[in-house]
Amino acid sequence: MSHAVAGKNYLNESSGLWSWLTTLDHKRIGIMYFVSVMFFFLIGGIMALLLRLELFSSNAQEGISFLSSLPNVIKGDANPADLYNRIMTYHGAIMVFMVIVPGIPAILGNFFLPLQIGAKDVAFPRLNLLSWYCLMAGAIMAFATLFLNKVDTGWTFYTPYSIRTGASVVLMVLAVFIMGMSSILTGLNFIVTVHKLRCPGMTMYRIPLFVWALYSTAIIQVLATPILAITLLLLAMERVFGIGIFDPKLGGDPVLFQHFFWFYSHPAVYIMILPAMGVISELMTTFTKKTIFGYTAIAYSSLGIAAVSFFVWGHHLFVSGQSEVAGIVFSFLTMLVGVPTAIKMFNWLATMYRGSIEFTAPMLYALGFLFLFAIGGVTGIMLAVVPVDVHFHDTYFVVAHFHYVMVGGTLMSIMGGFYYWFPKMFGKMYNMTMAIWSWVFIFIGFNVTFFPQFILGAKGMPRRYFDYIPEYEQLNRISTIGSWLIATGFVIGLIAMIRAITKGEKAPDNPWGGKTLEWTTSTPPPHDNFTNEPTVTAGPYEYK
Amino acid sequence: MALWMFLNQALAGAFMPEQGTQIAKEVDNLYGFLLVVSFISCAILIGGMIYFAIKYKRKSQSDKTPYITHDTRLEILWSVIPLIIFLVVFAWGWTIYHDMRAMPENALEIHVTGKQWAWTVEYKNGVKSTDLVVPVNKDIKIILASEDVIHSFYVPSFRIKQDAVPGRYTTLWFRAEKMGEFYAFCTEFCGTNHSGMVARVKVVTQEEFDKWLVDESEIGLLPLAQRGAKYFQTRACASCHNVDNAAVKVGPSLFKKFGTEGVFGDGSVSKFDENYVRQSILEPQAKIVKGFPKPSPMPSYQGQLSESELSALIEYIKGLK
Numbered sequence: 001m002s003h004a005v006a007g008k009n010y011l012n013e014s015s016g017l018w019s020w021l022t023t024l025d026h027k028r029i030g031i032m033y034f035v036s037v038m039f040f041f042l043i044g045g046i047m048a049l050l051l052r053l054e055l056f057s058s059n060a061q062e063g064i065s066f067l068s069s070l071p072n073v074i075k076g077d078a079n080p081a082d083l084y085n086r087i088m089t090y091h092g093a094i095m096v097f098m099v100i101v102p103g104i105p106a107i108l109g110n111f112f113l114p115l116q117i118g119a120k121d122v123a124f125p126r127l128n129l130l131s132w133y134c135l136m137a138g139a140i141m142a143f144a145t146l147f148l149n150k151v152d153t154g155w156t157f158y159t160p161y162s163i164r165t166g167a168s169v170v171l172m173v174l175a176v177f178i179m180g181m182s183s184i185l186t187g188l189n190f191i192v193t194v195h196k197l198r199c200p201g202m203t204m205y206r207i208p209l210f211v212w213a214l215y216s217t218a219i220i221q222v223l224a225t226p227i228l229a230i231t232l233l234l235l236a237m238e239r240v241f242g243i244g245i246f247d248p249k250l251g252g253d254p255v256l257f258q259h260f261f262w263f264y265s266h267p268a269v270y271i272m273i274l275p276a277m278g279v280i281s282e283l284m285t286t287f288t289k290k291t292i293f294g295y296t297a298i299a300y301s302s303l304g305i306a307a308v309s310f311f312v313w314g315h316h317l318f319v320s321g322q323s324e325v326a327g328i329v330f331s332f333l334t335m336l337v338g339v340p341t342a343i344k345m346f347n348w349l350a351t352m353y354r355g356s357i358e359f360t361a362p363m364l365y366a367l368g369f370l371f372l373f374a375i376g377g378v379t380g381i382m383l384a385v386v387p388v389d390v391h392f393h394d395t396y397f398v399v400a401h402f403h404y405v406m407v408g409g410t411l412m413s414i415m416g417g418f419y420y421w422f423p424k425m426f427g428k429m430y431n432m433t434m435a436i437w438s439w440v441f442i443f444i445g446f447n448v449t450f451f452p453q454f455i456l457g458a459k460g461m462p463r464r465y466f467d468y469i470p471e472y473e474q475l476n477r478i479s480t481i482g483s484w485l486i487a488t489g490f491v492i493g494l495i496a497m498i499r500a501i502t503k504g505e506k507a508p509d510n511p512w513g514g515k516t517l518e519w520t521t522s523t524p525p526p527h528d529n530f531t532n533e534p535t536v537t538a539g540p541y542e543y544k
Numbered sequence: 545m546a547l548w549m550f551l552n553q554a555l556a557g558a559f560m561p562e563q564g565t566q567i568a569k570e571v572d573n574l575y576g577f578l579l580v581v582s583f584i585s586c587a588i589l590i591g592g593m594i595y596f597a598i599k600y601k602r603k604s605q606s607d608k609t610p611y612i613t614h615d616t617r618l619e620i621l622w623s624v625i626p627l628i629i630f631l632v633v634f635a636w637g638w639t640i641y642h643d644m645r646a647m648p649e650n651a652l653e654i655h656v657t658g659k660q661w662a663w664t665v666e667y668k669n670g671v672k673s674t675d676l677v678v679p680v681n682k683d684i685k686i687i688l689a690s691e692d693v694i695h696s697f698y699v700p701s702f703r704i705k706q707d708a709v710p711g712r713y714t715t716l717w718f719r720a721e722k723m724g725e726f727y728a729f730c731t732e733f734c735g736t737n738h739s740g741m742v743a744r745v746k747v748v749t750q751e752e753f754d755k756w757l758v759d760e761s762e763i764g765l766l767p768l769a770q771r772g773a774k775y776f777q778t779r780a781c782a783s784c785h786n787v788d789n790a791a792v793k794v795g796p797s798l799f800k801k802f803g804t805e806g807v808f809g810d811g812s813v814s815k816f817d818e819n820y821v822r823q824s825i826l827e828p829q830a831k832i833v834k835g836f837p838k839p840s841p842m843p844s845y846q847g848q849l850s851e852s853e854l855s856a857l858i859e860y861i862k863g864l865k
Binding site: 078079081082085152153154158160161164165248249252253254255288289290291293294295296297319320321324327328331332335336338339342343345346347349350352353354355356357358359367370371374375378379381382384385386387388390391393394395454455458459460462463464465466467468469513543544 | 559560561567570571574575578581582585586589590592593596597600601602603605607608609610611612613614615618619622623626627630631633634636637638640641642644645692693694696698700701703704705706707709710711712714727729730731732733734735736737738739740742792794836837841
């Protein structure tokens with residue numbers, strides 16, 4: 001397709017920090033999300049490494065603790081157990097609310113949803129910018145708690161512990177409340193954009209599967225996030241005014257908080273994984289050079305997951321004292337989520353059949369996703385079986401399971417998506433060998449880190465433990481060594497990206513032979529995305 | 545079938561703690577089944593992926609691929625087969641869960657109370673202990689409560705777990721079939737020393753159990769310092785304070801402290817005497833030793849100790865030399 005005004009694209013059509021901070025261009029907002037989420041990921045990642053270092057030794061036996069050996073500037077006057085609990089809390093809260101939830105929708109979704117449906121921008125560009133500022137405001141508040149008395153509740157804020165511990169919990173939940181606003185606004189924007197701004201010929205059954213996934217996600221974001229907002233507001237009011245909703249001393253019910261919290265946070269798990277699945281569909285079709293197998297099945301399974309996800313929250317409460325009947329019902333409903341997930345997995349596998357498979361870095365991430373998500377998925381079914389969950393609940397088995405799903409699933413797919421769309425976003429190519437080596441370290445390191453945790457959990461090691469009995473030490477050591485491999489992989493990846501941006505070769509408009517609309521425009525795209533509004537006459541993956 | 549039995553034993557035995565109850569065996573059977581089915585599913589998915597990846601590796605940029613959009617029979621197949629498997633394990637799980645939750649009649653009832661950061665076990669005759677001592681082959685019903693935040697009582701070897709929720713009672717039951725000592729962990733995050741909230745479950749013969757119960761109930765006849773030593777354990781003081789060396793646990797060590805000068809965070813100094821110990825137990829926030837966080841994580845024991853128990857504790861701390 002013809003290029004816009006020669007040499008002008010969304011990156012260089014205006015310059016200066018101010019032009020970025022006030023931009024209404026969905027692509028620039030996407031890049032701003034990219035930079036901020038990468039920063040949060042770095043902080044959350046360093047915290048993860050610290051946690052693993054502490055768990056390297058069963059210090060009860062040897063009398064050593066990594067965290068207590070840190071300089072006073074970092075640890076303050078906290079004892080190492082408190083320090084561990086705080087780092088554990090911030091690692092979870094940062095990774096969930098500031099990395100995984102906004103990750104794909106806000107970065108890749110913002111950038112590519114309008115491009116993939118042939119639109120100039122999202123429906124409400126100002127709202128889009130506001131949602132970035134909401135995330136930033138929330139992030140600043142969340143980091144501010146680091147300078148007050150630090151939060152040590154875990155990212156779940158369970159009452160009544162969260163009512164009694166340090167007062168900065170109020171600031172922290174308000175931060176999450178505001179970040180939730182960001183999520184709602186993004187979701188709202190996407191729903192309207194998909195309904196209203198599709199280019200001529202782009203029917204609902206011609207939109208790429210990434211857009212279908214973002215659309216399903218947006219529905220959950222808009223419907224579920226307000227529940228979290230209300231819950232956290234109630235928690236803040238409970239702390240400030242002592243109104244007695246959750247505090248048993250005032251006649252409240254602490255388990256009610258868990259119901260409220262998971263009524264959001266379980267659907268939120270699908271806010272995290274559905275867009276990831278969307279990215280995988282794109283990668284699978286491009287790098288097998290073959291049309292997607294079961295477009296309708298994949299699209300509807302996204303909606304199916306979104307719908308059922310609202311009725312499974314009770315599986316987080318199997319041992320919290322809910323009735324036996326409730327346990328059985330939630331177990332049954334949880335099983336149902338497994339079906340659309342299995343459908344997706346098999347459809348991707350079928351897409352590979354008789355394809356022409358190219359092993360680029362993004363495709364390796366997609367294959368890595370399939371590998372890790374299969375393990376995450378089957379262990380999820382184990383946890384849905386109530387008596388098995390009674391044993392595994394709140395042990396490292398659960399930690400391993402959700403890391404396989406959230407990191408093995410979502411993070412692998414974020415990385416795959418970055419490497420896939422990086423040339424389009426920045427107009428530069430990265431060094432493929434480095435990117436592949438980065439994948440090798442991350443993939444192997446991930447399994448070395450988290451597979452032993454399944455065994456630890458089966459053996460009964462509880463999660464959120466600063467210290468553990470000596471018989472768990474060997475597996476914990478392996479796990480910690482794995483975390484260094486992951487870190488090495490990310491450092492290599494970061495170097496590859498920085499080198500690409502600073503001195504990478506210019507990327508062609510369509511380096512992978514992709515069929516979706518974003519590959520038809522110039523690289524990097526012009527301010528208005530397309531020089532002439534595209535018209536669509538066929539489905540998204542026409543490899544004929 | 546023989547292969548199945550072998551796989552089941554090999555898999556379940558390798559990764560799970562020893563089986564202390566009948567329920568544990570049932571859970572492990574189901575878990576073994578899940579492992580085998582999971583392994584097969586992963587082998588199909590991952591194996592298929594690797595096979596296709598090698599077989600259909602791109603030969604040249606001009607490769608042509610067939611245009612296959614969908615196959616309704618396949619879609620139905622890979623929806624229905626997983627669904628059937630899910631329903632089977634769901635129903636199997638249901639039956640075991642039912643056994644887990646059906647409280648046996650005539651069980652020996654024991655109260656277990658969670659408190660930051662120790663478990664207190666109370667028997668009907670008034671004996672208090674930090675360890676759960678139970679007779680073998682007898683139905684035991686645990687009535688759980690919490691004094692502060694949510695805790696969770698977990699015995700891996702028995703495959704049982706239940707949250708202890710403040711403001712209500714929850715229950716669980718087990719019938720230990722193996723003698724010996726087992727760990728009981730707290731599995732709901734409860735603050736600073738959450739990972740130190742570990743109790744022992746001691747399964748003994750009925751005779752040993754009866755004798756232990758009588759011995760413990762005669763604690764009131766012991767000398768003051770020895771009683772203090774008992775309370776120091778059962779009131780969870782020991783989970784945060786060392787008594788035989790000067791190392792800091794969560795709180796300051798009490799070894800060789802009595803009679804010395806205490807220096808506090810605000811710079812003031814006070815003698816480590818009877819009244820100081822008394823105040824520190826009843827109002828832990830009043831004087832915080834220099835170098836320790838303020839507010840102190842120590843809970844107040846106001847209203848929870850009798851004068852006689854306080855005296856016993858002070859007498860015990862006096863003797864730590």
